[in-house]
Structures are given as C-alpha cells and as structure tokens.
Amino acid sequence: MDALIPRPRAEVAPGAVHIPDWLDLDAQRRLVEACRGWRGYRQTRLPNGGVMSVRTVCLGWHWHPYRYSKVTDDGSPVLPFPGWLGDLGRRAVSDAYGVSSYEPDIALVNFYDSAAKMGMHQDKDEASLEPVVSLSLGDACVFRFGNTSDRGRPYTDVDLRSGDLFVFGGESRLAFHGVPKVLPGTADPELGLVGRLNLTLRVSGLVSGEEG
Numbered sequence: 001m002d003a004l005i006p007r008p009r010a011e012v013a014p015g016a017v018h019i020p021d022w023l024d025l026d027a028q029r030r031l032v033e034a035c036r037g038w039r040g041y042r043q044t045r046l047p048n049g050g051v052m053s054v055r056t057v058c059l060g061w062h063w064h065p066y067r068y069s070k071v072t073d074d075g076s077p078v079l080p081f082p083g084w085l086g087d088l089g090r091r092a093v094s095d096a097y098g099v100s101s102y103e104p105d106i107a108l109v110n111f112y113d114s115a116a117k118m119g120m121h122q123d124k125d126e127a128s129l130e131p132v133v134s135l136s137l138g139d140a141c142v143f144r145f146g147n148t149s150d151r152g153r154p155y156t157d158v159d160l161r162s163g164d165l166f167v168f169g170g171e172s173r174l175a176f177h178g179v180p181k182v183l184p185g186t187a188d189p190e191l192g193l194v195g196r197l198n199l200t201l202r203v204s205g206l207v208s209g210e211e212g
C-alpha cells in the first residue's frame with residue numbers, strides 16, 4: 001500500500017463517486033475519537049437468525065433490520081445525530097455532486113475487526129432516496145459495489161482506505177453493495193485504530209412519532 005501514489009477520483013457507476021483521501025490524518029483522528037465516544041456498539045441480530053459480524057452504533061435513528069426507530073433494542077433512546085456530522089455530510093455531497101442541500105439525520109457507525117464482513121445488500125430502509133455518504137477509517141477493505149437488480153455481477157471492487165469518501169445516490173442509490181474483506185494491518189499506525197470503522201450518513205425521510 002503506497003501512500004505516495006495519488007489515487008484518482010472515480011465514478012464507479014452513475015451517481016456512485018469514490019473520492020480517495022478525502023479526510024486528512026487530523027480529520028480522521030478527530031472522527032476516530034468521536035466514534036470512540038459513541039457507546040453501545042452491538043452485533044445486530046437478523047430476523048433469519050444470523051448475527052452480523054460488524055458491531056454497530058446508530059445516531060439519529062436506530063436501525064433494526066429492517067426499519068428505523070428512535071429507541072435501541074434495549075429500549076434506550078438512540079444517540080443524537082450531531083450537527084457537525086451533518087456539515088461533514090453536506091461537504092461530502094457538495095464535493096461529490098456539486099449540490100449543497102443535503103440534510104442527513106442518520107449515521108450507522110460500523111466497526112469491523114479483521115474477520116468482519118458485510119454481505120451484499122441494498123440500503124433501502126430509508127423513506128428518502130437522498131444519497132448515502134460513506135466515510136472509512138483505519139484498515140482498508142474491499143468494497144464491492146454492484147448493480148440495482150441482484151447481489152451478483154456486474155460489480156466493481158473498490159479499495160476503500162482510511163480517509164476515503166464514497167457517495168452513492170441517483171441511479172446508484174439502491175445498488176447492492178457489501179464488504180467481502182477487510183485488509184488487516186493496513187491502517188496508518190499514527191491513527192491508533194486497530195480494525196476498520198465505516199460511517200454511513202443517510203436521510204431518513206421520517207418524522208419522529210411516525211416511524212414504523
């Protein structure tokens with residue numbers, strides 16, 4: 001992994017934009033610190049009996065497969081979605097698409113240890129089709145970005161590294177995607193993070209009290 005070779009920005013599919021090295025090391029450090037401050041990372045149980053290998057904490061709205069609510073599984077209120085994270089999301093969408101009106105109200109923060117993965121899925125529990133903003137920290141991973149019809153090919157494998165931004169909206173908003181593999185030991189030791197963190201910012205399209 002050669003940090004000295006700049007990686008170009010790429011439109012992986014229509015509306016799916018990868019901007020490498022979007023966050024500098026200081027901004028990554030601050031985001032890792034924020035992630036450490038949010039408590040309650042848990043492995044999510046799926047209705048089919050499976051348990052996700054990532055550990056997740058939610059901000060703004062809690063994701064239960066497959067709906068959002070204002071309370072977590074143990075009945076405690078979901079953590080607030082901070083204003084500064086909304087500002088970061090707006091800057092991301094502005095850099096990806098040149099549009100500055102994005103108002104995210106959900107963050108899913110996922111921690112991956114060296115063995116964790118995420119199967120191919122669509123982010124479709126939001127009532128809004130505003131873009132998803134994804135920020136990666138720590139170990140690199142293979143991020144598989146597919147098509148909108150099924151989990152299979154065609155897909156593109158993207159090397160997501162610490163500080164990278166990936167935004168998917170428009171025609172790609174409901175594309176299947178997943179993380180087949182984390183690349184352990186690839187994080188910059190100066191970041192002080194063992195493993196990988198990913199934050200996805202989303203727009204719920206929900207009004208509190210009306211959730212399902």
Ligand SMILES: O=C(O)CCC(=O)C(=O)O
Nearest residue numbers: 108110123143179198200
């Ligand atoms: O970890 C990633 O890069 C993707 C996470 C993801 O797809 C999700 O949280 O829905």
Ligand SMILES: [Fe+2]
Nearest residue numbers: 121122123177
């Ligand atoms: Fe996703």
